[in-house]
Amino acid sequence: MNTNLDSIKVDRPEIITTDVDAISFYRKMDIKATVKDMIAGRYVIAEEFYSNGLLILGELKKRLSFKYTDKSFRGQREYRNAFRKASHRLLIKVKDNKLAVKKAPKVGWLELLYPDVSEFYVSFPDVQGMNSSWQWYEKGLEVKTLDITLKPYFGTYFPTRFDHLKLFDRYLKKYDGPKDNVIEIGVGSGILSFQLIQNGFDNIYATDSNKNAVIGVNEETKRLGYEDKITLNHGDLFENCDVNADLIVFNPPWIKAKHKLEEGIDKAMYYEEELFPRFFEQAAQHLKPDGKIVLIFSNLAQVVGEDSTNPIIEELRNNGRFRKDLHLTREVRASSRRTKREDNRKNEKVELWVLAPKKK
Template sequence: MSTIHWTEAHTVRSARWHSESAAPPPGRVVVADDRMKADTAYRLACEGTAMVWRGDYHNARQLLRAMNHRLDRKPPRSGDSPAESFHLHRRARSHRARVLGKLLVLLEEDHSLVLRRAPDVRRACTEAYGPPCGPSAVSLSELLGVIGARQWREKGVEIPALDARIHPHYGVFSPLRGEYVDLVAQAPLSGDGPGRTAFDLGTGTGVLAAVLAHRGIDHVVATDINPRALSCARDNIRRLDLTDRIEVVGPCLFPEDRADLVVCNPPWIPAHPTSVVEQGVYDPNSTMLRAFLKGLPSHLTPDGEAWLILSDLAEHLGLRTPHEVPDAIEAAGLKVRDRFTTKPHHPRASNPKTPLHTARAAETTSLWRLTAT
């Protein structure tokens, strides 16, 4: 367990260091309050010095915004290729996270935040971090993400295919981009009658498992390797009153036995995630995609099929060749029965000022219907 140390009122103090992005504990820490100027805070952060905030909560948020504005003055340059532009963009985002992550707040033994005008963050922190285990130091930017996640969890995301809301937990990919959900809701189902089974691999919030049950699948087994996702899926399945038809198991990718339908929406981009939330989008070397394809033949019933839902954003970014996915499907002993596509509806696809806009505008999400050869 990492610890940070600083001197305050001529007394050496310490706190347990917590970072969801696995950022190392800062080596140098100073105390900051309402007198801290934005230029000074930005300079210290760029030099690697962290600041424990002792002033007003809302002033801390304003200071964080001011530091962010200073980072905006140096936008990342474009590369000579889509792949280079992507890596430069990721490098700039990583630098931004490191700088903004240097403004720290202290959580007390019960996860409370003792600052002037601070909100009650105990429930949000308990849901994200688990039961409190002593005072800890976290970055203000991370805490704001925790607070935002609590609000999304309370509000939920409307899913037209379910005529209901899905409630994402902290660290679990939210189904805000609905096109992949619509593909699963509209793709033709093979066979009918009682006893049909399905696996939803990497279930996340449980939204696709719920859609499959909504479409008449009798028994759905949902899996994930992320304990937070398993808890989130169980919560949503209970909210939707589907516990008699959906079983959540894990942590694992494939459950035991075989299914008539195996569905998987793996992370789309073969790159390293820098936070827990990014694990739903970034997957180094397409590890989950390859494991899914490799394991399919031994988990499909003789007449079963699999649905692979995958964006081609990686191809437009130059991170994966156009032939890589079809070749991996063939190498796994599978064949493509059909393929359905849709265009993204999110604002980034239509905003020319969005980073990597050219690739995002060309993006297509596909549902590949696969069967064993």
């Protein structure tokens, strides 16, 4: 059973359906001058070949790397923000759900996400994102702790490291408490809920503020035959939730945001300062007297040099709501071979925290 899903519309990259005042770039043009204009605020349309867009982005990276030389995590985040702002002025035309250039990849999301538009412009980085997402969706993501292959939906965060899933699986294998009602906050691609199901939990209330996550997990539950075991809801934290749970599971973002968060994957990676206080306050109202809160976290912020405290420890120190019942850690191994994400997170450990209500 799922709630309010009929009213949810997929979040998709913004498009331009009108004529654009832009520079049309062909291979024999001056690429340095074109990139300079793009940084200054002009739109550029990649014409003729798909690879022309790749050439422009390559030159843009080179030009910005001369300006942003700080190699720290914070410095590289500033570089990425500048690159993102400029690169989204590079457009490519879509016609009849296909990229209107030669030697372009087939991106299935163009048909699934834009059935109502026949011709438009979209930013080249958004096309790259859709193309990468489509390849993961078609090939699937093998999750050994589940012994199944997931099909992650567009705009939904999914892991390429699985140590936190192994830690959670280890906990579930030894869990001997009641399994009547579970709430998962931030269902994402559904992995934790599916682990719960495979360990005997049959009544899971899963929620996410990301529309695409809810849509994607809804598709996956049907494909995997789990739809009778999960109730899905689109909302912020415990919004619309009237369940009192034996277990509340939350795999929150691991790094505090220093920028304004966008909807979707951005909120899966970074958290606003008030997220954890709001979570703990609401969790206390939805947890049975003998229930447990299971949080999956990491020391990633400290590993990458961010000056932030562990919000779970802060909750235990500063409020009288919960006590620590269990704390497990596990070293993080290298990324999946199929991902191109940089593996620069040495000494990272994932953590599993189990909190219980303090007896009154």
